[in-house]
Amino acid sequence: xxxxxGHALEVRLCAYIDGELGDAEKTELETLLARDxxxxxxxxxxxxxxxxxxxxxxxxxxxxVPLALVRQIKQGASINPKTERVTVAAANVRSxxxxxxxxxxxxxxxxxxxxxxxxxxxxxxxxxxTKVAAARSWLDDIADYxxxxxxxxxxxxxxxxxxxxxIETWLASSVGIPFTIPNLTGKGLTFEGxxxxxxxxxxxxxxxxxxxxxxxxAICFLKDSDSPQSDAFTESIRDDLGMVSWxxxxxxxVIVGPSSSVGLQDLAEAVxxxx
Amino acid sequence: MRPAAETKDFRRDLVSLxxxxxxxxxxxxxxANDADDLVQEACERAITxxxxxxxxxxxxxxxxxxxRNLWVDEIRKRxxxxxxGTVDVSDQDELSVEASAEKAVYANQLQKMILSMPEGLxxxxxxxxxxxxxxxxxxxxxxxxxxxxxxxxxxARLRLAAMISENTERRx
Numbered sequence: 001x002x003x004x005x006g007h008a009l010e011v012r013l014c015a016y017i018d019g020e021l022g023d024a025e026k027t028e029l030e031t032l033l034a035r036d037x038x039x040x041x042x043x044x045x046x047x048x049x050x051x052x053x054x055x056x057x058x059x060x061x062x063x064x065v066p067l068a069l070v071r072q073i074k075q076g077a078s079i080n081p082k083t084e085r086v087t088v089a090a091a092n093v094r095s096x097x098x099x100x101x102x103x104x105x106x107x108x109x110x111x112x113x114x115x116x117x118x119x120x121x122x123x124x125x126x127x128x129x130t131k132v133a134a135a136r137s138w139l140d141d142i143a144d145y146x147x148x149x150x151x152x153x154x155x156x157x158x159x160x161x162x163x164x165x166x167i168e169t170w171l172a173s174s175v176g177i178p179f180t181i182p183n184l185t186g187k188g189l190t191f192e193g194x195x196x197x198x199x200x201x202x203x204x205x206x207x208x209x210x211x212x213x214x215x216x217x218a219i220c221f222l223k224d225s226d227s228p229q230s231d232a233f234t235e236s237i238r239d240d241l242g243m244v245s246w247x248x249x250x251x252x253x254v255i256v257g258p259s260s261s262v263g264l265q266d267l268a269e270a271v272x273x274x275x
Numbered sequence: 276m277r278p279a280a281e282t283k284d285f286r287r288d289l290v291s292l293x294x295x296x297x298x299x300x301x302x303x304x305x306x307a308n309d310a311d312d313l314v315q316e317a318c319e320r321a322i323t324x325x326x327x328x329x330x331x332x333x334x335x336x337x338x339x340x341x342x343r344n345l346w347v348d349e350i351r352k353r354x355x356x357x358x359x360g361t362v363d364v365s366d367q368d369e370l371s372v373e374a375s376a377e378k379a380v381y382a383n384q385l386q387k388m389i390l391s392m393p394e395g396l397x398x399x400x401x402x403x404x405x406x407x408x409x410x411x412x413x414x415x416x417x418x419x420x421x422x423x424x425x426x427x428x429x430x431a432r433l434r435l436a437a438m439i440s441e442n443t444e445r446r447x
Contacts (some may be wrong), residue, residue: 002410002421010429018403018428020410046429049436050404056385056435057405060298066311073290073318262291 013043017050062213067260071237139245139254141199142220143238145206146256149195150216157193157208167194171205176223177251182274184209187267189217217257219271224252233268244268285325289318292335295406299339302398303346305390313349317342336408339416343398347418388438392431399424400431 001022004012015021016029033040149156159167164181172178174196181191189209197204197220204222211217227247235244242259245252246268253275255268296317300310321328321338328337389397395417402413403424414421 002425004425007422007425008429010433011425014429014432015410015425018410045436046432048439049432049434052439053389053400053431053435054405056389057298057401059385060301061294063294063297063307065293065297066315069311069315069318070290070293072315073286073293073322262293265287 009039010042010046013039013046017043017046065260065262067240070260070262074235074237136200138199138202138204138222138224138252139236139238139243142197142204142206142218142254142256143241143243145195145197145199146216146218146241149206149208150218156210156216158195160193161191163193164191167207171196175203175205175221177205177221177249179205179221179275181207182219182271184267184270187263187270188212189267192216215258215261217255217261217267219253219255219275221251221253221275223250225250227252231272233265233272235265246272248272285328286322288334289321289338292338293318295335296338296342299335299398299401300342300346301386301390302401303343305394305397313342313346316345320345333408333412335406336412336416339402340418343417388441389435392434395419395423396427396431396434399427400435403428404432 002015002020004015004021004025012021012025012029016026021029033043159170161167168179168181171194181194184191188211190211192208192210194208195206197206199220199222202222202224204220207219209217209219224247230247233244233246235242237243237259240259241256242261242264243254243256244264244267245254247253253268253272255264255271257264257267293314297310297314300313300317301307304310304313317338320341324341328334398417399413402408402416403410408416410421410424413424417424419427
């Protein structure tokens, strides 16, 4: 508690608003406010300024946080948000290092080309190309789907949220995993509906949500008894998308959203406990 | 050495803080590019010094104080280098924030008004009024006496009250 006697009235009233006064001073000011209209008007002005400032500062939180910085903190990667943002600096860096990179790329291409030629040349069964394709994880497919469908403003989903019971029955039988559509309104997400996708040649359920800013988030899952089962959350960033995945009960799950989103891990925890 | 899980949690908490940290940095630098640079520098420093964070109190208070110290250093360096400090927001054509929709333009105007307040008012108001820090905490974060916190706060509130009518006229 602070002593404000001797300070200007507006300073004292601010301390009164902020609960920074002792009981004696608080009572003194309340007595003053009860009989002095000017003091009362001043208090109202200070309160109005507070409310206006609150609203204005709330808007700052909607500014995009630099994506490269989020990546750098999450992954400790050697990304420099400054050079990504300042294009001139980035151009200089690129031109200075272009030849070593071209050399490395050429060598890599020769190796990849040679290896591919060898594989094609020695392949006797149709099973080999399938193995090459399988190296691509289902999360890569999910990221591709997300980038395409998240832009479909008017046709985001295949079955709308209004048919939630149908979605649960349909996707549970298609994917082979019983589930409940998580209610994420407490996390600021509205359920929009669902789609059935295919990843790694398996059916995948995709539940789509939007936040107040229109950002699209998706929960995807598929039957996957091959992967080691672990409730641990794995976070990864693929360009503009952030993904948090986990395994449970013979199924793999992932939640996808903008990589600038700061609460993906919390969302994953909420989904994991309710789905 | 901190366990890996703790380091990961610290990084996660830091990412969660980014929007608020950037907002605080904006009140210090009063332009978006400087704020982003400052936030980056503060985050790098916070990560390298995360072993010093004892987990008591609010993490943002610790990082805000670090951010404010970095900014004071930066201002000193600039003064030495060029004899000048920050570019005042009122001298800029536009804040470097994306603003395509009408709502965003309105938000941009509000931000510009807020940041046009004399130095120190916006950050004090933010810490006390918006984020609920006590006068003592605010004084510690900003490195100023409590009396200065009190006078800045009342000045900020009265200025903001005066902006209400200005803002209404602009929108009309």
